Structures are given as C-alpha cells and as structure tokens.
Amino acid sequence: MTAQPPLTDPTALAQHRARATERGMFLQETALDEVKDRLEVVNKSFTAPAIVTGFPQVWAGLLSPAKLVADGETLDFTPQAHDLVVHAMGLHWANDPIGQLIQCRRALRPDGLLQAVAFGGQTLHELRACLGQAEAEITGGMSPRIAPMAELRDLGGLLQRAGLALPVADSLPLRVEYADAWALMRDLRAMGETNALEGRLRRPTARSVLNRAAELYSAHFTAPSGRITATFDLIFLTGWAPDDSQPKPLRPGSAQQRLADALNSREEPLPD
Template structure:
C-alpha cells in the first residue's frame, strides 16, 4: 500500500525505470562525473556507485561496486574511498539519509560525489502544465517532481556530516519538436511522474494539447522547436579526517587584513 506521506511512489518509480530506453541524461551525468574525478589528484582503489542504471558505469569505473538507490543502500560501512551517487537523489524520499549512508560507507578522507537534477529542471514544462490545468479545471495537480535548489542541496552535505562541501551546477538545454515529443522522451528516460500524490486517473488530452500550445507560444525558438532545461547539480564532500584543512579559530590571525592589502584601515563609527 502506498504511504501518502512519502513524496515518491517507489513501486511506480521502479516500473518507470524498468521500461527506460533513452538514457542520454544519465550518460551525460556519468561523463561529467568521470571528468570531475579525473581532475582529482588521487587514485581510488575501492569505489562504489549508487545508480538505478549500473550498465552505464561498467565502462567508466569497471572495478566499482554498484548498488541501486534503494532506501537502505547495500554499502559496507568504511569500505570505500569513493562513493558516487548517480542521478537518483531527486527521487529519494530521504535524500539526507541517502547521503548519510554514503558517508558511512567511506573510509576516512574518502570522497563522495553526487549528481542530481536541480530546481531549474523542466521549468518550461512545469509552467505550461500549471497554466493549462488552471485554465481548464481551475486547480493544480502534482504532475512534475519538485526538485531542490542548489543552495538547499548543498546544505544536505553538511547535514550528512561531510567535510569540505561544494555544490555547483551544469545546465543542459535540449530541443524538441513539441511538448508531446518531450513527454515521450521523459517516459523513455524513466523520469515521468512517480509522485505519491499524483492523479491516479488519466488526464484529459485537452490538458496536454493546451500545454503544447502554450509551450510553443511562450518558448519556441526561431526554428519552431521548443527547449527543455535540465539542471544537473553536483555535490562533493569528504569523510572527515584529521589530515584535512580546517578553518582557523576567530581571532587567531597573525596579520591585519589592511596590512596584507596595503591599504589604510578606516574604523567603523560606533
């Protein structure tokens, strides 16, 4: 039985992923993650990847343990010097819990890097769907997954107990012939609506026809195609270790900032 208090209907999500055939977004995130790892001056000998699509990672990190992004991750505490959480965090009912489990799986000074979809993702579709549904029915239904803003997602790293947290984003814009082709592609990605509170009956086709019309009216490019935004947010943190750099205590500076900048110091008025 579905728990109405949970954001994601896990059973529906698994069914959507099982029929996924177009994984270009997962591939793009994996390529970006691999590039970022190549710039880290460290050799990882015991990596693990949390991913709903493990075949994508077989060529990139062939020695890595892979596990699905279930609520209890199949990771051994303290066993890995690298954990990659790949494009599943946006569907997690407990994203902090996912990151805490990843942190526990790390050796001291081990690295976590996660990729997830951010709040700008599908902003055009979200806007047009809402406008069309209000016009046709006078209300709104949960039809597109709410995704975290980069600032909020970055804060999850600290809540999970990770050191040296960094969050940044990469925006991809993909063009489609119309909104119907976009929604068909989302289905092929396994990224269609799996919200617990989603409408359980099929929507009237008029809703999608009006959405497509509004999409073309407000967002069409000069070529007549429509853009779809995908914001990928990358979160990086480290398992705490005594060898890591730490901020100095307040008042412990050995030189005034004004002297370092070679400027005159102007006292603030009381």
C-alpha cells in the same frame, strides 16, 4: 509525531525506469562524463569505489572495479568499505535525500570522497508551468506531475547535515530543444523520468489538458530556431568523510598579518 508522507512511489519509479531506452540516456551520459572529469582532477587514487544508481547499464563503465548499488531507500553498503561513493542521478526521487547521503557517508572510509549528481534547480520549470496552467484552466485544479526540484543552496546544505567535510555544490544548466512538447514528453518516457510521485493523478490525463499544455509551451518557450526549449539543471555535490588529515579553518583572531598590509591599502574604521 505524524510520519512524513512519501514523495515518490518506488513501484511506479521502477516501472518507468524499466521502460527507459538507450535513446533516452543522453542526460545520464552527460552526468557520467562530468563526474569522470571531476574525479580526474582529484589528487587521489580510488581502489574501492561504489556507484549508487538506478541505471547500472550506463554507470558501470565509470570506474572498474566498482560495486553497483541500487538506489532504494536502504542502500546495500558495508560501513567504511569504500574510499569513493558516486550517487548517480537518483537523489531527486529519494523520499529521504539526507538519509541517502548519511548512508553514503557511513560507507566511506575516513577521507573518502562522495560525489553526487542529480536533477535540481530549474529542471523542467517550463513543462511544470504549462501543465499546471492547462490543468487549472480545464479542470479547475492541479495535481502533482513533476517532482519538486531542490535549489543548489538547499542541496549543498544536505552535505553538512549528513556530516560530510569540505562540502561543495555547483550546477550545470542544460537547455535542450525539441520539436514540440509532445517530443519532450516522449523523451522523458525514454529517460525513465516520467511522473512517479506518490500523490500523482491515478487516471490518464485528459487529452484536452495535454493539448492545452502543448499550446502554452509553444507560445511561451519557443527558441529562435522555432523549436521549444526545456531546462535540465544537473546539481553536483562533493563532500569528504571527516579525517584528521583534512585542512581545518583557523580560529577567529588567529591571523598573523593584517589584510590591509597584505593588500598594501589603508585601513579605514567603520562608523559606529
């Protein structure tokens, strides 16, 4: 079998993250606050947490003490060493996202919790469309510029494939306004989220392409305020390491009461 070519260039990703600034961490901080809120409603105390992140300076304050793990292809975990693993804002760059979740599951003790958050869904769909159209118009071709974003259902399916129980996936769509497309691209650089795709164009993008993309953005994605809008979808994944104490679905046909009786309604047979 032919090996799947990598999606992400890890060297470029590390370089981009190293140039990130505190100003660009607002989405990381939003994700952190959301994870903190979700953990507060879990009826369980965590004594051995771990956090997988490319931005330890942001996520170190989530839980104390917590082991901070770099989000490389191989995660620095000891099997069954943790009762909580948070995978923080890195799955969208992973060359093997299912492998990342499997490694997290193996690091969990029985009935341990995985909470993952990453970009997905419609994230940056406006910028993707404008850059693609501008490049096609001016050069006659298109190069990869924005990482493909998995949809909520697809990411939720990864939890089951990774062997996690009681899987739940949900999203938090965010719409951020900018003065223009140039301001958005500067913010992406400050976030450390610029193009790190393995198949990216290896020379600077022509200024004419960027200018045309900015024109298209203003023409199609301007808010009533006169500023452009950018979409960021935060996808949250929750799953538990399997344990005998967890609730199990009932066997089909094992119900002790008819649904029609519980609803005080008449049951009508369906036509053949």
